[in-house]
Amino acid sequence: MxxxxxxxxxxxxxxxxxxxxxxxxxxxxxxxFELCGRLAVKHGLSSSRQAISQHLDVLAAAGLIGVExxxxxxxxxxxxxxxxxxxxxxxxxxxxxxP
Amino acid sequence: MxxxxxxxxxxxxxxxxxxxxxxxxxxxxxxxFELCGRLAVKHGLSSSRQAISQHLDVLAAAGLIGVExxxxxxxxxxxxxxxxxxxxxxxxxxxxxxP
DNA sequence: AGCATAGGCAAGTAAACACTTGCATGTCAA
DNA sequence: TTGACATGCAAGTGTTTACTTGCCTATGCT
Numbered sequence: 001m002x003x004x005x006x007x008x009x010x011x012x013x014x015x016x017x018x019x020x021x022x023x024x025x026x027x028x029x030x031x032x033f034e035l036c037g038r039l040a041v042k043h044g045l046s047s048s049r050q051a052i053s054q055h056l057d058v059l060a061a062a063g064l065i066g067v068e069x070x071x072x073x074x075x076x077x078x079x080x081x082x083x084x085x086x087x088x089x090x091x092x093x094x095x096x097x098x099p
Numbered sequence: 100m101x102x103x104x105x106x107x108x109x110x111x112x113x114x115x116x117x118x119x120x121x122x123x124x125x126x127x128x129x130x131x132f133e134l135c136g137r138l139a140v141k142h143g144l145s146s147s148r149q150a151i152s153q154h155l156d157v158l159a160a161a162g163l164i165g166v167e168x169x170x171x172x173x174x175x176x177x178x179x180x181x182x183x184x185x186x187x188x189x190x191x192x193x194x195x196x197x198p
Numbered sequence: 199a200g201c202a203t204a205g206g207c208a209a210g211t212a213a214a215c216a217c218t219t220g221c222a223t224g225t226c227a228a
Numbered sequence: 229t230t231g232a233c234a235t236g237c238a239a240g241t242g243t244t245t246a247c248t249t250g251c252c253t254a255t256g257c258t
Contacts, residue, residue, distance in 0.1 A: 050248075086185055201257090
């Protein structure tokens with residue numbers, strides 16, 4: 001099974017995708033239409049449904065969101081665990097991590 | 100003076116730039132020519148000098164590397180502190196970070 | 199069944215990006 | 229000063245990427 005990790009770095013490169021993650025941080029488990037509405041109102045975005053849908057695909061391929069189907073609804077939940085790899089790849093220099 | 104924070108997310112989106120950060124993590128304070136050589140040998144990259152130079156500009160604009168001029172040499176040092184903003188923007192979910 | 203809602207697929211377009219090419223500037227040693 | 233070394237600048241090219249457009253499938257309600 002090829003997991004196709006995608007690329008969390010490329011996924012984070014787009015400001016619209018970062019706004020999606022922001023919104024899911026505030027209110028997790030949203031549908032595509034919910035996200036469209038809330039992104040438009042609260043984040044000032046004017047992206048179409050298809051644009052958001054494609055962004056969600058990229059975020060899911062990167063493992064940053066999970067999808068859960070229920071009937072005709074599809075809920076999206078954020079998953080921040082892949083972000084740890086970033087801080088671990090380039091750890092803080094200077095040794096001590098405490099004050 | 101306009102600091103032009105750049106975009107750390109866009110800066111991290113390119114695999115060559117990530118390799119540059121990897122290399123600077125191993126050996127900090129390298130010149131452009133040093134980086135070209137070590138990236139080619141140790142990371143299997145075949146990027147031209149100009150390509151690396153442009154990548155260094157992007158990384159510097161994002162605040163991920165610092166530059167220090169000495170005579171005709173220009174040394175590059177890594178700065179991982181902007182990476183903290185990523186983990187802080189989307190903190191781990193589940194509330195407590197302890198058991 | 200009939201219709202509205204929620205979402206999916208795929209081709210096409212315009213802008214952003216990485217990279218090249220060619221020449222110019224500045225520093226150091228002889 | 230001459231020449232070699234280290235880097236800078238800028239226009240041009242090909243690919244990637246975000247977005248649109250148009251149509252299609254599936255679920256749920258009456």
